[in-house]
Amino acid sequence: MADGFSLFTDRSVVAMRVNGNLCDLAAEVMETDTVEPVTIDSPDGLNILRHSAAHVLAQAVQQVNPEAKLGIGPPVTDGFYYDFDVAENFTPEDLKVLQKTMDRIIRQGQRFVRRVVSDDEARAELANEPYKLELIGLKGGSTGDDNESVEVGGAELTIYDNVDPKTGETVWKDLCRGPHLPNTRMIGNGYSLMRVAAAYWRGSEKNPQLQRIYGTAWPSKDELREYQARLEEAAKRDHRRLGAELDLFSFPEELGSGLPVFHPRGGIIRNELESYSRKRHIEEGYSFVNTPHITKGHLYEISGHLDWYRDGMFPPMHIDAEYNDDGSVRKAGTDYYLKPMNCPMHNLIYKGTAHSYRDLPIRMFEFGTVYRYEKSGVVHGLTRVRGLTQDDAHIYCTQEDMKAELTRTLDFVLSLLKDYGLEDFYLELSTKDPEKFVGSDEVWEEATNTLAEVAAASGLELVPDPGGAAFYGPKISVQARDAIGRTWQMSTIQLDFNLPNLFELEYAAADGTRKRPVMIHRALFGSIERFFGVLTEHYAGSFPVWLSPVQVVAIPVAEEYAPYLEDVVAELKGYGVRAEIDRSDERMQKKIRNHTKAKVPFQLIAGEDDRANGAVSFRFRDGTQLNGVPVADAVARIRASIESREQVLTAWQD
Structure with a gap:
């Protein structure tokens, strides 16, 4: 008989599969068991990391606010959350305090220790947690919410103790199916609390509304930064913001x-x-x-x-x-x-x-x-x-x-x-x-x-x-x-x-x-x-030419070149191109900035040299230019980009 600590020396191993079932590293295994390591960067390992971080968050909340009642705290895609019943809603300042409290708990290296308990034992230990008491009756059954399975999804009921490594005393506990990391220190510094939202208990509007704190956790600080950078890029691409900026919906x-x-x-x-x-x-x-x-x-x-x-x-x-006059049907x-x-x-x-x-x-x-x-x-x-x-x-x-x-x-x-x-x-x-x-x-x-x-x-x-x-x-x-x-x-x-x-x-x-x-x-x-x-x-709002609401905007260097560009625009419209000319009173550079911000694929600019040579100058979405392009060639290239459903962000390379 052995346990995962003695079987695996790789420090990235945070749990194990025993005969196909996820288990803590502390679980005992027999020589006849099939045992596989679960590393922290695997999908299962990431879930265990995030689930453990959720429990540290809950412990931090109850350290700061002992009256807070616990809901559930599952891992989710790229992160975790935990629900709480509190008298006052959480604020951004509260999240800063909670993250510092989590930092202290993580540095203590508290051990996650699993205990099997009976229903009655669980009810006695969690008598002050009404939401946990409700979940105890769901043990082993269908809860109607996959996230609730982190609490009572197994065949037996378990509580995880957070044990102080110096004193051996339990400093906090939670109803949980597990598994967890061996200790809080393994969460490291690749985590962050993200935001607060309201959530109904068990997803029903008939139930109390709780406060949900979302967080994210990664095996390293660098991976956390990469994730945060992806979030920043996603925010730039948010279709709700772009829809308003580009006047789409x-x-x-x-x-x-x-x-x-x-x-x-x-x-x-x-x-x-x-x-x-x-x-x-x-x-x-x-x-x-x-x-x-x-x-x-x-x-x-x-x-x-x-x-x-x-x-x-x-x-x-x-x-x-x-209905009859007397109101009867x-x-x-x-x-x-x-x-x-x-x-x-x-x-x-x-x-x-x-x-x-x-x-x-x-x-x-x-x-x-x-x-x-x-x-x-x-x-x-x-x-x-x-x-x-x-x-x-x-x-x-x-x-x-x-x-x-x-x-x-x-x-x-x-x-x-x-x-x-x-x-x-x-x-x-x-x-x-x-x-x-x-x-x-x-x-x-x-x-x-x-x-x-x-x-x-x-x-x-x-x-x-x-x-x-x-x-x-x-x-x-x-x-x-x-x-x-x-x-x-x-x-x-x-x-x-x-x-x-x-x-x-x-x-x-x-x-x-x-x-x-x-x-x-x-x-x-x-x-x-x-x-x-x-x-x-x-596309971050920069749609391919065939989908762009305005495909071409013509910008005269001065008003005297507007009639020349009107003819170019008319030719493009004859081929079904969505083209228009900007004859507003704005300065030319302001016009260029406006249409670049509007993500127009092609801006056609014309001055004296262009008019004299029967040409136009292209300006593309990234600011690159092609000068002195004959009008016939310009029209052909625009039409080809539309017909081929091409994405054009920069100047063509001949």
């Missing part, structure tokens, strides 16, 4: 949360995104359909959405009721819902016509606006809205053809995303949620295996997402990395055997029998709004 308070409006310049970009998508879909054999924004609730009873998705839908509108009304998705309506279109196997596959496509009741705490710019337009397609095919159709769909999705400038992808396979699905296990297994085969054949990395599927079928999600390495979920492809059955969809097979089609759900952008926001950040 806004969020009027009069409309309500999560309901954006697109301004004329944003409308140009959106139209270009949609127009190119329509063109490619026509080439790919899709038929365009259109469906209404509201429907009787019965439609979503058939599809199952009212059973499984009701919380994500806006409340019903009860209409068409008739003469005719019962009907509940109508804003549609949260398009697929049930597309099923009705399919069902409205008899189909033969010769008709399949049928590929329906719609830019369909849907409405989802996102909680106010998660609404975020264009990337999480309540009114969104999906580029939604539903493909109906035979079971024999579904694999080929899925392969074709995935190839089309990746090709179109590349046309918009995204190049770096991996795939995620979302499988059945055992508590939220319709249909048989056999059908789910076949659908999941088929998607896995198609994903593997693409050659892209495939990452599992257990339990992440919608209730009617598994899905592949295309994850795209942007210009600064962040990952965004883009397209989804779902394979569905169940909705065709619920809607009793049929086609006449070659042998004369009636069969159910297989249904493929596919959203390429996800939503126009979200895709717009992602591209804005990917």
